[in-house]
Amino acid sequence: MSQGLNFSLTDEQEAFRGSVRQFVEDKVAPRAAEVDETDEFPWDLDELFVKNGFTGVSYPEEFGGYGGGALELALLIEEVSRWSAGIALVPAVNKLGAIPVLLAGTDEQKREVCEGISTGAHRMSYCLTEPSSGSDAGAMKSKAVKDGDDWILSGTKRFITNAGASDLYTYFAVSDPDAEKGRNITCFLVSKDMKGFEIGKKEDKMGIRGSPTREVILNDVRVPAENVVGEVNQGFPIAMRTLDFSRPSVAAQALGIAQGAFDFAVDYVKERQQFGKPIAAFQGMQFMFADMAMKIETARLAVYQAATAIDNSNWDLKPDPRVSYLAAIAKCYASDIAMSVTTDCVQALGGYGYVKEYPVERLMRDAKITQIYEGTNQIQRMVIARSIFGGR
Ligand SMILES: Cc1cc2nc3c(=O)[nH]c(=O)nc-3n(C[C@H](O)[C@H](O)[C@H](O)COP(=O)(O)OP(=O)(O)OC[C@H]3O[C@@H](n4cnc5c(N)ncnc54)[C@H](O)[C@@H]3O)c2cc1C
Numbered sequence: 323m324s325q326g327l328n329f330s331l332t333d334e335q336e337a338f339r340g341s342v343r344q345f346v347e348d349k350v351a352p353r354a355a356e357v358d359e360t361d362e363f364p365w366d367l368d369e370l371f372v373k374n375g376f377t378g379v380s381y382p383e384e385f386g387g388y389g390g391g392a393l394e395l396a397l398l399i400e401e402v403s404r405w406s407a408g409i410a411l412v413p414a415v416n417k418l419g420a421i422p423v424l425l426a427g428t429d430e431q432k433r434e435v436c437e438g439i440s441t442g443a444h445r446m447s448y449c450l451t452e453p454s455s456g457s458d459a460g461a462m463k464s465k466a467v468k469d470g471d472d473w474i475l476s477g478t479k480r481f482i483t484n485a486g487a488s489d490l491y492t493y494f495a496v497s498d499p500d501a502e503k504g505r506n507i508t509c510f511l512v513s514k515d516m517k518g519f520e521i522g523k524k525e526d527k528m529g530i531r532g533s534p535t536r537e538v539i540l541n542d543v544r545v546p547a548e549n550v551v552g553e554v555n556q557g558f559p560i561a562m563r564t565l566d567f568s569r570p571s572v573a574a575q576a577l578g579i580a581q582g583a584f585d586f587a588v589d590y591v592k593e594r595q596q597f598g599k600p601i602a603a604f605q606g607m608q609f610m611f612a613d614m615a616m617k618i619e620t621a622r623l624a625v626y627q628a629a630t631a632i633d634n635s636n637w638d639l640k641p642d643p644r645v646s647y648l649a650a651i652a653k654c655y656a657s658d659i660a661m662s663v664t665t666d667c668v669q670a671l672g673g674y675g676y677v678k679e680y681p682v683e684r685l686m687r688d689a690k691i692t693q694i695y696e697g698t699n700q701i702q703r704m705v706i707a708r709s710i711f712g713g714r
Pocket residue numbers: 447448449450451455456457458480481482483484527535691694695696697698699700701
């Protein structure tokens with residue numbers, strides 16, 4: 323008899339999910355609306371993430387992290403996002419900033435990043451997007467000019483998540499203006515303490531509030547050669563592979579947003595009475611919830627499959643088409659269903675869904691960004707199509 327596929331988490335993973343859920347119910351849920359309203363980075367919760375060991379999840383123990391992999395990180399992000407997608411960006415964006423180092427950095431860089439993030443000594447952000455280059459990231463204008471053993475970096479990055487809260491940045495800049503596009507960029511580790519480092523304007527956003535999105539501006543910042551991540555002019559493949567490895571985190575965030583709105587709406591429709599009965603008794607409502615459940619459960623499979631593909635892959639720069647493909651599918655599908663599920667949950671609460679007294683309107687606003695960042699869903703469809711038909 324066939325053993326079939328194993329679709330269950332291990333006991334350890336279930337226990338981990340349970341402990342995160344308890345933490346989120348106790349500490350994150352009561353603060354979620356306030357963080358959304360004030361749009362201030364929740365330093366107290368960040369500290370609690372560190373104290374509970376959550377910041378070290380998915381970083382290799384050999385470099386000072388607390389172990390676990392992309393799947394454990396997905397569980398953490400999913401659970402936090404059930405209440406606050408902005409706060410879920412604490413672990414998600416540290417990891418996004420760290421992945422270039424984990425993929426291509428030296429052992430020394432890996433230790434600094436893994437141990438630093440785990441213990442709360444470092445917070446990281448990832449600087450790829452610029453004012454005139456988003457989807458076409460390879461068209462960036464940031465420059466890196468060699469000066470002796472050092473590099474002089476200048477440029478402006480836009481829409482950088484947790485900029486200002488982070489102290490360490492993976493920054494991509496053109497290091498060889500004469501080389502072919504995609505082979506002309508280098509990745510650097512930049513510290514906020516370097517002379518000429520500046521944080522620019524803060525965006526006033528629709529959702530994921532509490533997570534600052536700001537410009538990062540480098541004014542002739544001198545960066546030593548030991549802060550180059552990977553090889554010179556290899557930065558673009560590092561940036562793209564980083565996104566492959568990080569997209570399951572965005573997908574997990576989207577999944578958590580959808581699940582959080584769904585759970586709240588299920589309880590609500592069981593209580594709310596119209597025409598003399600709970601609105602959950604109406605077939606028009608029940609079918610909406612059946613459709614939402616199908617989407618959420620399907621997204622969960624896609625997210626965990628993509629995270630597992632990362633955990634089974636080598637952490638190097640060798641292209642792994644299966645990871646790109648599954649990560650793009652998970653990110654695109656989970657974010658599309660997060661948008662549709664949260665919109666339906668607002669509908670299920672009627673007028674109460676539209677007001678800030680209940681969390682579903684916040685979750686609907688939070689859902690939108692998951693269709694946009696780390697590559698819009700148009701770009702994800704291009705990645706998926708490329709896996710099917712080939713070509714760049
Ligand atoms: C809140 C927030 C946080 C972010 N965090 C970070 C971060 O931490 N680090 C970072 O580097 N970046 C970050 N970003 C940037 C984000 O990844 C980009 O906004 C995104 O990749 C899209 O780029 P763009 O905004 O320039 O849009 P554009 O590239 O100008 O796209 C505009 C529209 O055109 C479509 N489009 C573009 N090209 C094509 C094509 N070839 N085919 C079909 N349609 C296409 C897009 O899908 C989109 O709908 C963040 C953005 C936001 C809003």
